[in-house]
Amino acid sequence: MGSKVTAILVWVSTLILYPSMAAAERTDGILSTVNLPAAGSQIATEMYDLHMYVLYICVVIFIGVFGTMLYSVIVHRKSKGFKAANFHHSTTVEIIWTIIPFFILFGMAFPATQTIIDMKDTSTPDITIKATGYQWQWGYDYLQGEGEGIKFLSKISTPREQIRNEAPKGENYLREVDNNVVVPVGKKVRMLLTSNDVIHAWSVQQLGVKQDAIPGFIRDAWFKADKPGIYKGVCSELCGKEHAFMPIVVEVLAQEEYSKWVAGQKQESAEPAVDVNKEFTMDELKATGEKVYAGNCAACHQANGKGISGTFPGLDGSKIAVGPKADHIKMVLNGKAGSAMAAFKHLSDVDIAAVVTYERNAWGNTTGDLVQPSEIKAFRN
Secondary structure: OHHHHHHHHHHHHHHHHHHHHHHHHOOOOOHHHHOOOOOOEHHHHHHHHHHHHHHHHHHHHHHHHHHHHHHHHHHOOHHHOOOOOOOOOOHHHHHHHHHHHHHHHHHHHHHHHHHHHHHHOOOOOOEEEEEEEEOOEEEEEEEEOOOOOOEEEEOEOOOHHHHOOOOOOOOOOOOOEOOOEEEEOOOOEEEEEEEOOOOEEEEEHHHOEEEEEOEOOOEEEEEOEOOOEEEEEEEOOOOOOOHHHOOEEEEEEOHHHHHHHHHHHHHHHHOOOOOOOOOOOHHHHHHHHHHHHHHHOHHHHOOOOOOEOOOEOOOOOOHHHHOOHHHHHHHHHHOOOOOOOOOOOOOOHHHHHHHHHHHHOOOOOOOOOOOOHHHHHHHHO
């Protein structure tokens, strides 16, 4: 019995000491794998402090309840001559065990409510960014602030060879994208969240942000990064087959570096856009289309165009890919209701023309059809 009691006391002592240890070491070592990650914003810090505060209360309750039970079992056991007592109704006891939990819950609810209010205060932002979820990538539009007018798509950049276990996993496996969300340090950033297809969720735990992106609705959240760095997140809703492959990467820069990034982005957008009336050759369209296909379509329809039996149809020899061009363009632009085929109308006219041309002339498909960007523009109108 003595060894069991000692083991229990050691375990309880670990629970008591753990919060302070975790607070000191949450950025390194094994503790960082079992506790919340190091906070990188004011809201994330409030969440962490609330988490530890409630944990302390739970530990105290645990020690009080199970300590009393353990003491009673050991001290008042039958082998020492104690006999069970008969208890009767006590109004006083019932009042006590109602009032005490009430104050405990109030003690937890008050700071929790304060944190929730702070989380919802999206007023007076320095920067506003709209994030739109697509299957399976994010689209970002800078609507307010120094970077107003900047927009881009952000999708996973982990090579497919790593995902298919054909190559060693990289350091940032499934946590890397081709275009980071870039913001300045110390500025309040308001995120407007919506979706183009199914329910997604924009979640970056270190910045204290987690908000669902729902089709047809605009929801918002905010964060203010405390220091420069890379903060990684994920889509935290089960949004389909590629749910695990639409990460979020927020890059926080010093103000001077952020201004340089904004200038570079605006210079790129100021460069002459591709003329949609330009007549492209088959080789040019197929080369571009293959890249667009790899980034947007290969996950479901596979690189070889064979699809996944019983889940995603193949495009090699399909009625869509070798049928009328108009039906093919319509499918890519608008998707198919009630199926996993999402709309890709957010892609440019050139990209859609290229990927349709590629699909109609790749693998065993030999239609010879050439789809020009001008056709896509006319189809949209």
